[in-house]
Amino acid sequence: MATSMTLDDGEKVLLSTVLQFQNKLANVFLTATQLVVETSIKPRSHDSTLDARPAPSSGPTTTVIDLKEVFAVRPERRVSFKSSRFRFSSGKKPHLLAEEQIEGTNAFSLYQIKRVSKHRWRHKTCLFVCRDYGTCHIWMNKIEEQLKNPEWQRPKRLLVFVNPYGGKKKARKIFNDKVRPLFELAGIYSEVIITKRQYHARDVVYDYDLKTIDGLVCVGGDGTFSELLNGLLDRTNSEANIEQTFRHKPLSPSIRIGIIPAGSTDAVVCSMVGINDPITSALQIVLGDSLGLDVTALYKKEEFLKYTLTMSSYGYYGDLLKDSESLRWMGPQRYTYSGAKKFFANRAYEGEVSFLLASEEDSHPRDQSICYYGCEKCRQAGLKSQQAISLRDVPPELDSGAAGDTNSPSSRVVNTMRDGWHRVKGRFCAINLATISCRCDLAMTGMSPAAHLGDGCMDLILVQECSRLQYLHHLLRITDNKADQFDFEYVQVYRVKEFSFQPLNEPEDADEGEGEEREGCGSRWRKHSRMKSSNDSNSVWNCDGELLEFPTLYFQVHCQLIRMFGRGIEEQSKEVTISCPMCCGGYDSDK
Ligand SMILES: Nc1ncnc2c1ncn2[C@@H]1O[C@H](COP(=O)(O)OP(=O)(O)OP(=O)(O)O)[C@@H](O)[C@H]1O
Numbered sequence: 001m002a003t004s005m006t007l008d009d010g011e012k013v014l015l016s017t018v019l020q021f022q023n024k025l026a027n028v029f030l031t032a033t034q035l036v037v038e039t040s041i042k043p044r045s046h047d048s049t050l051d052a053r054p055a056p057s058s059g060p061t062t063t064v065i066d067l068k069e070v071f072a073v074r075p076e077r078r079v080s081f082k083s084s085r086f087r088f089s090s091g092k093k094p095h096l097l098a099e100e101q102i103e104g105t106n107a108f109s110l111y112q113i114k115r116v117s118k119h120r121w122r123h124k125t126c127l128f129v130c131r132d133y134g135t136c137h138i139w140m141n142k143i144e145e146q147l148k149n150p151e152w153q154r155p156k157r158l159l160v161f162v163n164p165y166g167g168k169k170k171a172r173k174i175f176n177d178k179v180r181p182l183f184e185l186a187g188i189y190s191e192v193i194i195t196k197r198q199y200h201a202r203d204v205v206y207d208y209d210l211k212t213i214d215g216l217v218c219v220g221g222d223g224t225f226s227e228l229l230n231g232l233l234d235r236t237n238s239e240a241n242i243e244q245t246f247r248h249k250p251l252s253p254s255i256r257i258g259i260i261p262a263g264s265t266d267a268v269v270c271s272m273v274g275i276n277d278p279i280t281s282a283l284q285i286v287l288g289d290s291l292g293l294d295v296t297a298l299y300k301k302e303e304f305l306k307y308t309l310t311m312s313s314y315g316y317y318g319d320l321l322k323d324s325e326s327l328r329w330m331g332p333q334r335y336t337y338s339g340a341k342k343f344f345a346n347r348a349y350e351g352e353v354s355f356l357l358a359s360e361e362d363s364h365p366r367d368q369s370i371c372y373y374g375c376e377k378c379r380q381a382g383l384k385s386q387q388a389i390s391l392r393d394v395p396p397e398l399d400s401g402a403a404g405d406t407n408s409p410s411s412r413v414v415n416t417m418r419d420g421w422h423r424v425k426g427r428f429c430a431i432n433l434a435t436i437s438c439r440c441d442l443a444m445t446g447m448s449p450a451a452h453l454g455d456g457c458m459d460l461i462l463v464q465e466c467s468r469l470q471y472l473h474h475l476l477r478i479t480d481n482k483a484d485q486f487d488f489e490y491v492q493v494y495r496v497k498e499f500s501f502q503p504l505n506e507p508e509d510a511d512e513g514e515g516e517e518r519e520g521c522g523s524r525w526r527k528h529s530r531m532k533s534s535n536d537s538n539s540v541w542n543c544d545g546e547l548l549e550f551p552t553l554y555f556q557v558h559c560q561l562i563r564m565f566g567r568g569i570e571e572q573s574k575e576v577t578i579s580c581p582m583c584c585g586g587y588d589s590d591k
Helices: 133-147 171-185 200-207 222-239 267-273 278-287 316-330 333-345 376-387 468-479
Strands: 015-021 024-030 034-038 062-066 070-076 107-115 121-129 157-162 189-194 215-220 256-261 290-300 303-308 311-315 349-357 402-405 413-417 421-434 458-464 491-503 541-543 546-548 553-565
Touching: 015 133, 024 133, 070 133, 070 171, 070 278, 107 133, 121 278, 157 171, 157 200, 171 189, 171 215, 171 256, 171 278, 189 200, 200 222, 215 222, 215 278, 222 256, 222 267, 222 303, 222 553, 256 267, 256 278, 267 278, 267 290, 303 553, 311 316, 311 349, 316 333, 316 421, 316 541, 316 546, 333 468, 349 458, 376 553, 421 491
Parallel strands: 157 189, 157 215, 215 256, 256 553
Antiparallel strands: 015 024, 015 121, 024 034, 034 062, 070 107, 107 121, 290 303, 290 553, 311 421, 311 541, 349 421, 349 491, 402 413, 413 421, 421 458, 458 491, 491 553, 541 546
């Protein structure tokens, strides 16, 4: 069975035999990355070992299975090898008529990803029947060996946090019914922690022996993920003696994080996968793909507060969050209710935003280039940030004088300062800063549809004071997949690297000396949600769904600081809906 032949594409054949596939005899060739099945063949009658014929050329009878998308190989019940006696029992599932005269099985199934509509993944099984037990054993072992390809970095041990409190409170069920079976099938051991309180996940991450696991998984919403992210980054910095001072350079953790959506918004998952579907996310973790995500460091003036990843908003979304906090009993509906309430209030807040524009080559939020799987912009940015890691530019001089106006619309003044910083003074209904596109059920293309996952930039969206009707137009466009939500005179959007906001009336610090401090930790971890420094003329910040009640903040984005399990959004046109009753119908993971 072992062979020295190669396929047409030059891949070395590791194993080749005649097997039974879809009730037909087939030449099957295994390489390090593929299983090539050539059907419509007759075995040579004189060949008692049923060794395969020469390498197949691709044609209509050739099926290529990409092993990168296979996550398990499992024995099946024994089946007659003779194709005339190979029959299915009733129904879709290929339960086979067993012939159990010889001990051990002669059949195995491959568990492979299948793409269904709208970025949704499921899995299918492909059954192969061998002539005898020995052949089956050799095939299964050899395939398992290839699935352990170290380049694919598939996790074997995971620490899983399940938040039973977030979203519709279904995280536990989602994990047990939909995720755990897939992890077990893929041979992944998972230690499960059900979170008991706020910051439980963060505290565990801080103390856990991370060397014993290949990744962290959060079954929850953006808030739970944010806790893991912050715990992990704080710990990584602390262990590397990096002080989280103003504009510090955080170190990238070596461990990856995966998210199974079970929250209210699930913006991180939607932006990474294109859909909030627990099975799809579980399958992406199982396959071990990696994705670098930008992370934004957030400072209160010069004091480091935390890292954020989705959206930080002042004005409308800040007020909305504040109002919805006491309505958690309503579940995700609370956001719709508070959203309507704050829309009718139609408040605007006065202040000054300063930002450092991304360079031209970093693209623009309205260039309509969507961040898809294999995104070239993110790849280039990742390379660039690796090279430039030690060549950080000088800190901004926020107080330096204005050097001139750029494209200043009548309603405001945009000043460019000597060091490339821009400044806009005005009254704003909303100031939104999106590190990633922030897709969710209500806004399927996201708050900033062309934002990238790992280009080292944030999209700054400024909505100037406007009428209710005008604001409604803008909001409706966000929920409309095809319309441009930035195409209004009162909306400006910029791609930026750094950003700061100063309200017109700086409130006095009410939280000096308050807040929780974590001992033995490089950084100070405060309970920011308790921090209050607002007054009536100011709004509050909604940072990744957490309320920060003082307005003067500074943000700096770090290119691909965290590595996630996932592959990014696949372009719809490349997705294929596979419907194969012979081998795919039986073991759908969504059953
Ligand atoms: N057992 C628990 N009891 C109370 N709060 C908890 C518990 N476990 C975790 N939490 C907290 O629940 C908060 C909300 O969780 P999460 O973000 O996952 O859900 P969500 O807010 O509904 O979803 P999203 O953030 O996507 O809108 C987190 O900040 C987390 O600290």
